[in-house]
Amino acid sequence: MTRIEREKTVIGQMIAIYCRKHHNCAGGQLCNDCAELLAYANNRLDRCPKGNDKSNCRKCEIHCYSPANRDKIRAVMRYVGPRMIFHHPLSAIRHIINEMK
Numbered sequence: 001m002t003r004i005e006r007e008k009t010v011i012g013q014m015i016a017i018y019c020r021k022h023h024n025c026a027g028g029q030l031c032n033d034c035a036e037l038l039a040y041a042n043n044r045l046d047r048c049p050k051g052n053d054k055s056n057c058r059k060c061e062i063h064c065y066s067p068a069n070r071d072k073i074r075a076v077m078r079y080v081g082p083r084m085i086f087h088h089p090l091s092a093i094r095h096i097i098n099e100m101k
């Protein structure tokens with residue numbers, strides 16, 4: 001799995017958890033707002049100038065998001081981050097959270 005693929009997987013999982021808890025989305029279906037946010041995040045990753053070369057794209061995420069989307073994704077990570085670390089102790093996720101603080 002490439003770095004970009006891994007980032008997309010993590011972001012998708014985080015948004016899904018956040019949406020389920022906050023927007024009462026049933027059946028694993030994202031609401032429109034969350035689907036848009038996920039599409040935006042994936043689009044940013046596709047355009048990431050660092051590609052798959054670097055292991056750390058958190059700074060890139062922070063700086064290439066528009067302010068509105070950055071606020072949304074930070075809200076998602078603030079809520080989901082501690083829960084995901086508990087359930088999925090992946091170093092990649094921990095690094096994301098550290099950069100988002």
Ligand SMILES: [Zn+2]
Binds near residue numbers: 022031032035
């Ligand atoms: Zn939602």
